[in-house]
Amino acid sequence: MTPQVWVAIVIGIAATVEDLVRRQIxxxxxxxxxxxxxxxxxxxxxxxxxxxxxxxxxxxxxVFLVFYLLGGMGGGDVKLMAGFGAVLGVKQLLEAALWTxxxxxxxxxxxxxxxxxxxxxxxxxxxxxxxxxxPLRSIPxxxxxxxxxxxxLVPKT
Numbered sequence: 734m735t736p737q738v739w740v741a742i743v744i745g746i747a748a749t750v751e752d753l754v755r756r757q758i759x760x761x762x763x764x765x766x767x768x769x770x771x772x773x774x775x776x777x778x779x780x781x782x783x784x785x786x787x788x789x790x791x792x793x794x795x796v797f798l799v800f801y802l803l804g805g806m807g808g809g810d811v812k813l814m815a816g817f818g819a820v821l822g823v824k825q826l827l828e829a830a831l832w833t834x835x836x837x838x839x840x841x842x843x844x845x846x847x848x849x850x851x852x853x854x855x856x857x858x859x860x861x862x863x864x865x866x867x868p869l870r871s872i873p874x875x876x877x878x879x880x881x882x883x884x885x886l887v888p889k890t
Contacts, residue, residue, distance in 0.1 A: 736773055737886070740766070740769045740770070740773065740820050741817070741820055741821075741879075741883060742883070744762060744765060744766045744769070744813075744816065744817070744879075745875075745878070745879030745880075746879070747762050748762050748763075748809075748813050748875040748878070748879060749873075749875045749879050751875070752809070752874070752875035752876065753873050756873060757807070758809030758812070758813050758875055760812065762813065762816070763809070763813050763815065763816040764816070765816070766813070766816025766817055766819060766820055767790055767815065767816045767819045768819075769819075769820060770786045770789070770790065770816065770817075770818070770821070771783050771819055773786070774786035774819070774822065785822050785823065786818075786819040786820075788822075788823055789820075789821055789822040789823045789825075789826050790815045790819040791815070791818070792818055792826055792827070793814040793816070793818025793819070793821075793826050793830075794812075794814070794815035794818065796814060796818075796826070796827075797810060797811040797814045798811055810874045810875065810878060813875060813878055814833075814878060817829065817878065817882050821882065821885065821886075825885050825886075826885075829882045829884075829885035830881070832880070832882070832884040832885050833877050833878050833881025833882070834881070835881070836876075836877040836880045836884075837874060837877035837881075840872060840876060840877050841872055844872045
């Protein structure tokens, strides 16, 4: 495995675990991705590689910034994609963004279905004084970002 794949795996797991447990993504995870991406690209491509990493980070930020501004995504998700942009570079980042959108849609459908099933199950039981039918408000998006990035790193045959 390449260093790029290792960085993507470690950052993806850290962000996913934190997003699932705490429902936020720490700045140190996004910063580590940015730093690792710049270092990887400088080592492999000199100053042009570093420039490519920074450009990838800027594009990663812009790709999800629109969704953040519309209220559909958290700031940690935007920063995480910017960090992964540095790791992947621009070309591969755009592929990762498409994979991420697809994974996010699948994860959202599963979460909505699970929430609906839980609502049906709760409504069939007598009320216990606890809010029985809480609607699904949001889903953690770091898992979709991580899986999207990982899928973009799968070699094409």
